[in-house]
Amino acid sequence: MKKFFKILLKIIKWIVIILLVIISLLYIFGYGYLVRGVRVTYLTGHKTAFLDDYEYFDNRTIEKGTAQPWLVSKDYNKVPATEKLNQTHKELETTSFLIIKGDSIWHESYFDIGSQTSKTNSFSMAKSIVTSALGKAIDLQMIPSLDTKVVDYLPELKGKYANELTVGDLASMASGHSWIEDYYGPTSLTSQAYFKKDLRELMLSLPVDKKPGQEFIYQSGDTELLAMVLEKATKMKLSDFVSNYFWKPLGMEQDALWQIDHEGDGVEKAYCCIASNARDFARFGKLYKQGGKWNGEQIISADFIEKSIHPRFSESPQYGYGWWLSNYKNKQIYYMRGHLGQFVIVIPEDDLIIVRLGHKKGLQTKTDAHSNDLYVYIDEALQMINQ
Numbered sequence: 001m002k003k004f005f006k007i008l009l010k011i012i013k014w015i016v017i018i019l020l021v022i023i024s025l026l027y028i029f030g031y032g033y034l035v036r037g038v039r040v041t042y043l044t045g046h047k048t049a050f051l052d053d054y055e056y057f058d059n060r061t062i063e064k065g066t067a068q069p070w071l072v073s074k075d076y077n078k079v080p081a082t083e084k085l086n087q088t089h090k091e092l093e094t095t096s097f098l099i100i101k102g103d104s105i106w107h108e109s110y111f112d113i114g115s116q117t118s119k120t121n122s123f124s125m126a127k128s129i130v131t132s133a134l135g136k137a138i139d140l141q142m143i144p145s146l147d148t149k150v151v152d153y154l155p156e157l158k159g160k161y162a163n164e165l166t167v168g169d170l171a172s173m174a175s176g177h178s179w180i181e182d183y184y185g186p187t188s189l190t191s192q193a194y195f196k197k198d199l200r201e202l203m204l205s206l207p208v209d210k211k212p213g214q215e216f217i218y219q220s221g222d223t224e225l226l227a228m229v230l231e232k233a234t235k236m237k238l239s240d241f242v243s244n245y246f247w248k249p250l251g252m253e254q255d256a257l258w259q260i261d262h263e264g265d266g267v268e269k270a271y272c273c274i275a276s277n278a279r280d281f282a283r284f285g286k287l288y289k290q291g292g293k294w295n296g297e298q299i300i301s302a303d304f305i306e307k308s309i310h311p312r313f314s315e316s317p318q319y320g321y322g323w324w325l326s327n328y329k330n331k332q333i334y335y336m337r338g339h340l341g342q343f344v345i346v347i348p349e350d351d352l353i354i355v356r357l358g359h360k361k362g363l364q365t366k367t368d369a370h371s372n373d374l375y376v377y378i379d380e381a382l383q384m385i386n387q
Contacts, residue, residue, distance in 0.1 A: 040195070048183055049194060049339065051095065051120040051359060052113060054275040058266060059257040060239040062274070068251025068295075070279055073104035079387055081109060085380035092341060092373060093359035095120060096278035099381050100286070100353040105279075107384065112359070117254060119275040120357050123338030126258075126274045127223045129242060129284060131171045131322025133230055135304035136245045142233045143167060146307075146321075150225065153232040157225075159207030169212040170226040171321040172312040176210030179221035183339060190220055199224060199261040199269065216316035220271035223322075227270030238268045249299055250283045252276075272338070278355045284336065285344040285353040288323075309334040318369035326370055328378060341373055354381050 040056045041048065081089070081097075089097065095114030099107035113120070122129075137143045146168030151157050157165070161176050169175050182188035189206070196202055203224050227238050234241050239258045247256065259273035260266035287293075288309065292300040308321040309332075318325055326333040336344040341361035345354040354377050362373025 049121065049123070049272075051340070051357070052275075054119065054121060054257050054259055054273065057259045057273075058261075058263040059275070060237060060260050060266075060268065061243075062239045062247050062256040062258055062276075063243045064252040064255050065248030066251065067253045069253060070100070070282075071104040073101060073106045075106060076104075077107055079107065079384045081107070082380045082383055084376065085384075088362075088373060088376050088380075089358075091360075092362060094356060095359065096355065096357040097377075098278050098282060098353075098355040099384065100282055100355070101385065102351050103286075107381075114278070114357065116277065116279060118277055119254070119257060120277070121272070121338070121342075122274040122276065122281065122336075123272045123340060123342050124220070125281065125336040125338040125342050125344060126270060126272050127220075128322045128336040128344075129246070129274065130223050130227055130230070130238070130270050131308060132246065132284065132287075132300060133238065133242055134167060134171055134226060134322075135300045135308070137230055137233055137241075138304065139301050143229070146171065150229055153229045154204065154225070156204050157208065158204070159209050161211050162208045165208050165212045167226060167229055168321070170222045170229070173216050173218050173222050173319060174213050174312065175217075175219060175222045175225070176208050176212040176214070177219060177221050177225070178206050178209045179219040181219055193220065193224065193269065193271070197262040197266075199267050200228060203228060216313050216319050218319070223271040224267075224269070227268055231267065238270060246284075246287075246299070249297065250287060250294055252280045252283065254280060256280065278357055281336070281344050281357075282353055282355045285346045285355070288334070289346050289348055289351075289353065324370070326374070328370075328375060329382075333378070335374070341371070343374065343377065345374070345377060347378070350382065350385070352381065352385070354378065 040053060089111060095112050097109045098105060138145060148167050150165045150167060151163055165175055179189055182190050185191060192202055193199060203221060230238055254277060256274050256276035259269045287299060288305055291302040292298055292305045308323050310320050311317045311325060323334045324337045331347055331349045333347050335346060341358050343356045356377050362371040364371040
């Protein structure tokens, strides 16, 4: 038995040495972020980014001002969720589901880690917020227009077509930037952006190798570059800009957290990663539904909103400037969308906003730009409203 323990200790010792060597080599050859990725995801029981992963990263606070609580409908939660909606919540592990009719919360349900005050990751819904910040910067004349060249703020940008890239190209996902969107590959650019500690360096190392402004190709890197432009143009951290011009005037009920690549002078992971709650995310839907007005004040220009919620390219009717678009049921629908099925859905014709946050997304096919759960949330909310 004594001999067995000696052998076991020797084996453990060598395993530890081998692991240390592997980790050292990963850092030496620029793959140290994989160690962070494994620690944050696999060692916490996940295979990808998850709703409350902000706890494992550095964050910058988006400060709220004076809260303006939502009105609550006289019919609040009087109509039960449909059987199909409840089944979808169960299958896709919904955490928060809201239906807002007019100015009032009409239905509200929470599950698992969800609550009125719980913070969960927006994922790519943040892209709509960054694009809103661009619109505000243009309103304030900090950036001249959507046609403003990116190199005016990021002269280090590389590539054959770097001098042609505009902020409008970034907002409409038409950059020509050499980015490949992949959420599960451990060495993918998306994974590097999520776990590396120098996003600025990563973004500026990638060339603009295709002519921009030609077609829609969804790329998280476009939004990150746009955030870097906004930081230079406004001379503010993006979190502070969003706080001053959106979080505070819209009366958010809670401070939010925005993941940054490293503490101190780090940059926001702008393509994702605002941790907030369903009620506060919904306010962006209301702002856009109201043409940019809030309590009689024009928070963001109506012209910019109109441009945002219409497609730039006829070949890609599913996307405008930072917002996803649909004409499902012959209704104009626009929405914020994030990884794992985060949605803020606006249906102006019905004066309706639907918010869904959760752990899993519905089926996404190559023949439909929209996942099938989007249609479920719309169908079942309309059925409930029309009972």
